[in-house]
Amino acid sequence: MRRISIFGATGSIGVNTVDLITRQGGSDAYDVVALTGGRNVARLAQQARDLRADMAVTCFPECYTALKEALAGSGIAAAAGPDAVAEAADRPADWTMSAIVGAAGLVPGLRALRHGGTLALANKESLVTAGPLLMQTARDHGARILPVDSEHSAIFQTLVGEDPAAVERIIITASGGAFRDWPLDRLATATPAQAATHPNWDMGQRITIDSASMFNKALEVIEVQEYFGVDPTQIQVLVHPESLVHAMVGFRDGAIMAHLGAADMRHAIGYALNWPDRANLPVERLDFARIGQLNFRDPDPARYPALVLARQVMATRGLAGAVFNAAKEAALDAFIDGRIGFLAMAEVVGAVLDRVSHETSLTNAVISLDNVMQADQLARDCAAQIIKKSKQY
């Protein structure tokens, strides 16, 4: 039986992963090694019981007792804290879902890759933060990374059987997020609750707000560069309000292959779970006569400054991705807490990138875990200072 682990099992991607695994036979079909989560220990314990996992881990030490109690009598081991999450990744698995949100997903992902096998990567932050390190670790251990972002899964599928050298350009689409139709001058007043509603996708709170600001698409553009090794000039973003075309790949003979599907993450998760086969997945089948039309437009850089910053990061490379992601996480925390406004997020991230790149050379640094962690911390400290000082936000 295939041994599987799910990091971030209680979140939006995690719950969808558990749903597919359950539909595909659950504990009769899979040997579930470890499930990890956060404060929702009731859900984590229930998932662990349902899938007969060997162990369940919460990343919060203070949740240990509650998790242990919820698992009492089940024979499932309980553990807590960031180290326990990383140690859960040391337990050999053939297929691991990386669906923790944020840079906290990096270390478990790296440790899971050491078993060889497959890392289904939803945690885009680890690729943006330390893409070359993840890719090298996968190569060193004969492991495979399969994308679980809808756009990147779409590109991956479009490239099956194709010569990568024949790729001319890659287009990823963006819904435009919660505020795509708001007048620009209203954006400054947008609240976290307003930003956390998505027109098309049902996702975790952080990625939903990142969709409204397009920081999510900024991370994804960098993700394209890391996964597919194309030049930044070959990557294009289009606003596509219907969210049905996930990505398009243009080839040198002028052909464009598009990947379409319902806005349901179970497609990308299910593709990674069953790869290289295609399983029967519980996603809506599109009816094009009813859909009628698909719309596309260029994103307005004034509305979405995060996309401009992503270009800066791709030009710098090195540790710029680690700085960018960490600054974005800090700015997002500050927005959610009401310390800064919606538009200030991009201003903070831009200021951190400028300041940190003046202090250290980001470009030529070796991408080791230590260097990445240092750059991440430097960026968070710098963001905290900027947020504290800037009363105008």
Ligand code: NAD
């Ligand atoms: P979520 O907030 O719904 O779930 C996050 C999970 O990570 C939870 O299980 C939570 O307990 C756990 N977690 C949070 N902080 C942690 C920490 N510090 N250490 C360990 N575990 C922690 O998030 P989500 O929407 O499921 O997104 C997960 C990842 O997948 C993100 O990287 C996101 O960008 C990516 N992704 C999500 C979607 C989507 O549809 N939700 C689509 C594409 C990519």
Ligand code: MG
């Ligand atoms: Mg995506």
